[in-house]
Amino acid sequence: MNDKTRANLETISVATVSMQLLKRGIRNVSMVGPKPLNTPMMPIVGEAYTLRYIPMREDLSTPEMLAKPDFAPRVAIEEAPSGSILVIDGRGRPDIAVVGDILIERLKVRGVTGLVSDGGLRDFDECLAADFPVFAAGPAAPASVTGHAAGDLQTPISCGGVAVIPGDIIKADGDGVIVIPKALAEDIGRDGLEQERYERFAKLRVSQGRPVPGIYPPNDAAKAEYAAWLEAGEE
Amino acid sequence: MNDKTRANLETISVATVSMQLLKRGIRNVSMVGPKPLNTPMMPIVGEAYTLRYIPMREDLSTPEMLAKPDFAPRVAIEEAPSGSILVIDGRGRPDIAVVGDILIERLKVRGVTGLVSDGGLRDFDECLAADFPVFAAGPAAPASVTGHAAGDLQTPISCGGVAVIPGDIIKADGDGVIVIPKALAEDIGRDGLEQERYERFAKLRVSQGRPVPGIYPPNDAAKAEYAAWLEAGEE
Amino acid sequence: MNDKTRANLETISVATVSMQLLKRGIRNVSMVGPKPLNTPMMPIVGEAYTLRYIPMREDLSTPEMLAKPDFAPRVAIEEAPSGSILVIDGRGRPDIAVVGDILIERLKVRGVTGLVSDGGLRDFDECLAADFPVFAAGPAAPASVTGHAAGDLQTPISCGGVAVIPGDIIKADGDGVIVIPKALAEDIGRDGLEQERYERFAKLRVSQGRPVPGIYPPNDAAKAEYAAWLEAGEE
């Protein structure tokens, strides 16, 4: 993702990205579960670094496991690159925490851009106090080993019901979290900017009393009117 | 719905309507899914204008469909009468938007009273910025054609798990959304007012230390005491 | 629960209790469904007084039932001891209310510590206005008899997916609600205090740039460092 693409994707909304992906035939990319939890909301864009859990099994999921040097969920906290977004497959379980405030603190210190998960956060208020962007299911007291066992790092995962491949672009704002296949990021950013420019025009006209049909989406007359509006520099 | 009934239904709460309907043997009328989303909450009463979606199918659910003049979801935006409530069967899918900010703007301009749906809203913050009453599932980035196909207009629908017949009375407040069968609206409004008057009396007594049994619901002694209280004009 | 245990349990968090129970092999104690609903949040600790509902049946679930002197849900409101927490098995139905504002008022007058349920609250805003701690599923207009029938009082119940035995200790805060088996309360309180002391040390070090492995959970070096930190009175 080059700087221009990053800037474009930071400018446009998740809703716009969703429409651009749909226009390319890609529907199954919006996560169900992760919600914007910071106040005020903290939008993020970045490359996915993935962590995966599997179901709890009593012999695999003990507090002692947390101290093992190769315990994937702890390795992830140290290895997710600065600027990346840590995406955790929390198995769609809002009632089990995938991290707590100490790990959030560490992610922040290390320069990670944000956290996305369909799991919960423990020590929820302290997590939010860190001013670190979190898109997750909400508060949940039980530590990960209460309900999960370690899976692995940097493999294809499911999060919020959609596929995430390491390196995919994650974009999150008040409408939720979406995954942009890496190969499409540049096009989505460019065309999304233009989509939003037109939508500002359309919304202006609608607020002035214009019916929606013909203007959104635009027919030929609306396209001409929009071109004139752009030309006139009224934007 | 005459003016008096409307005024009564605006005064009483959804909880009161629920009890009045239960007293008439009607239980399955409270929607599950739609939540009050405005801050502060904006209660509404009005007649239902209905729109229905069916499941997405790739040949039926494309961005191009949005431009077709008979695409029901767009027709609904132009046809829902001023003063009505647009009720959208979003198939219980909080993760798919049924409208976004441009359509909300149009509904507001046209004088529609409010929107009720078990689906989501895209461009969520802009939707709320319109100060237009919305009772829906919350934010969702994907446009309707990402997960739905067009159904039809002004037919009986399911919304939030309950039946809505065009013309039914919709009442929504902080407790949620309830459907009042049209034929019952007058009685519900009248008897609900009286129910709430008694409950103010009962709550006053309870706050003064009276046990709940006997006073809520009232036995004969409590009824007499209430009559005296009304007589005395202490309300 | 003696005063010291109570004080300890009031000091520590639900997340800490969860970890202490996990260390004793007990995982299935965190409720799914009840959420902290007061603003600001009102944490509670107390002994459980239990009430149970069963599914609605039209002959068992009528408004008239509310007036019967042995109707368990109303008896509970009068019998839950001062200082106890009323825990209501709402059958995991967020859409049916287990109490409304008048009953909340009565619980408050009677000195009950708080309410926990996986069901909803009707007259939601008035419930919150009472400044009485409620951990429940959120607003729901339908009264209990719309969707439930009376079960019984002070028997083992399910709430939020976990077992609650009358007399168990309930602890609730911003992370949710947890059940502490009575026999374990003293140990959990004592060891939880120490756990949180260590975690303050660990978080301090992490905020200073220390990697998580080795310090959380602590290896021998970290334990020694922590002992010195305690000794030095830096806490």
Place this chain on the structure above:
Amino acid sequence: MNDKTRANLETISVATVSMQLLKRGIRNVSMVGPKPLNTPMMPIVGEAYTLRYIPMREDLSTPEMLAKPDFAPRVAIEEAPSGSILVIDGRGRPDIAVVGDILIERLKVRGVTGLVSDGGLRDFDECLAADFPVFAAGPAAPASVTGHAAGDLQTPISCGGVAVIPGDIIKADGDGVIVIPKALAEDIGRDGLEQERYERFAKLRVSQGRPVPGIYPPNDAAKAEYAAWLEAGEE
């Protein structure tokens, strides 16, 4: 339940009972989950003896509990009266067994009429080999203490999503399991017989080519024709 009512209820089908209850305003009585498991199917009628489970908790749900003399699930096996139907609230969990083949054997030896549960059966093939009527969710290897803890006996329960009060009449056949409130059993049996007699007439006519409207449900002409048919002894 007198002998005549029992005979009537044995003759009519669960579908007929369902319609008769609906005619009396009672809808929520058909269980979801329990299925007829014997081959050939073994229909049953009898009074409910109830057993209830609550969620597993590791300190309450151990193999050792099975040996305690007051462990309710084992007491139930010895106490359910001959001729009764043991109805077990298995918490809607098809994946946890509520009984296995040894307990089924004991129920059969003791003369219990049958077993109904929304939970599973372990040693499934051996259970079926006993030729004892079971209406449950299907096979499930884990013993009850793997996923449940003991609740209590002969209290109101939920089974398959509906209320069961001890002493209610249970009727089960190939269409599933239904609960008949005790007070209604006699009327349901009597009117159900007549309903089925008419339906045999209606089906005969339909098989002869008659359209459904007018004959099912019957209009006045069809009622007269039916009366003549009865008179003629063609049944």
Place this chain on the structure above:
Amino acid sequence: MNDKTRANLETISVATVSMQLLKRGIRNVSMVGPKPLNTPMMPIVGEAYTLRYIPMREDLSTPEMLAKPDFAPRVAIEEAPSGSILVIDGRGRPDIAVVGDILIERLKVRGVTGLVSDGGLRDFDECLAADFPVFAAGPAAPASVTGHAAGDLQTPISCGGVAVIPGDIIKADGDGVIVIPKALAEDIGRDGLEQERYERFAKLRVSQGRPVPGIYPPNDAAKAEYAAWLEAGEE
């Protein structure tokens, strides 16, 4: 659907149709819920005639409604054309019947090809005794008005989670039920035949010990080998 297309679609399997539709970018067409219920299984192909239910409401869903001449579910039984398949939106509720044995008898007499629904069947054994093809959720005692209210006829519906437009082609066999958009039926039938011919070749080779890669799907060598096999008339 001309005779050749019908013959082709009768020859190929639902699994083949699913792959042909996927190759055209159409994924969301296989129903979840309807199962083949006849023994032996009775495959069907035909045009969809649709019926829709909405949620039960006590004032709309009474036994008396069944006698009203415009009650859509009964009209459907008389109006579904001979040779069509009656597809009923049972709202994904396996526990509520959409038809019983008398209506099945009438559908058979009238020459309807079969019934598809995500709802249940009452008088289940009698339904099966009619030797009329049914793909539905299984047995369910409660009549439709116990849990549904009438929707309408011949409108776009949801069934088993997928869209069905009146006139779409329904194909059902042991793998379940699939919807073929009308415009694609001819192509699907033609290409599906060829797909199955190749798969017979591939399976033969695999049964002779050939590894799957290269032969399924075929590389160029396998295609050539297949062409020779066809040429040689070994099929």
Place this chain on the structure above:
Amino acid sequence: MNDKTRANLETISVATVSMQLLKRGIRNVSMVGPKPLNTPMMPIVGEAYTLRYIPMREDLSTPEMLAKPDFAPRVAIEEAPSGSILVIDGRGRPDIAVVGDILIERLKVRGVTGLVSDGGLRDFDECLAADFPVFAAGPAAPASVTGHAAGDLQTPISCGGVAVIPGDIIKADGDGVIVIPKALAEDIGRDGLEQERYERFAKLRVSQGRPVPGIYPPNDAAKAEYAAWLEAGEE
């Protein structure tokens, strides 16, 4: 797994394994979803070879992917060792097939012991005709790429809600599928044999009229009686 352990595990039932694991504190090992599909049932024991799917994404899940030499689901078919059990994480989706008849044929030819998945099978009847042991969710027409994308091979997975580590022992019979952590297999096999021997004794006594308490689980008297019974060679 040595020959004796294998023999023991083949002799005992899944229900017995479940109890033996529970006695060691391990509860979360029984799969929910996979069912015995062969008639007659074909029990299996073997080491797990794992395959994982992630959610479908339109750019990752195309028919063309099936031809890529590194497409994990096809590699698995060629790489799962003779004598192993292929365990496929089908994401708990019974409506999407994880394999069809051609791949089943190949697994059989290669000497794989059986297939376990929480997903479905396409060409269901042909799959069963192969007489190859399958424990899966049932028939499902859509090919894997209709609803899944490729994950990876031989990593820890979730299947039927439980953790499976490559090399874990899988045991499946009429009660379902259970996972035995490799380190425990020997002990489980040995102690399970003894458990079943006692249960034969207990069931014999129960069939002779003995109450369950005291004998199952056994008190000291029952243990002595059992010892005598063994001694006497009455087994």
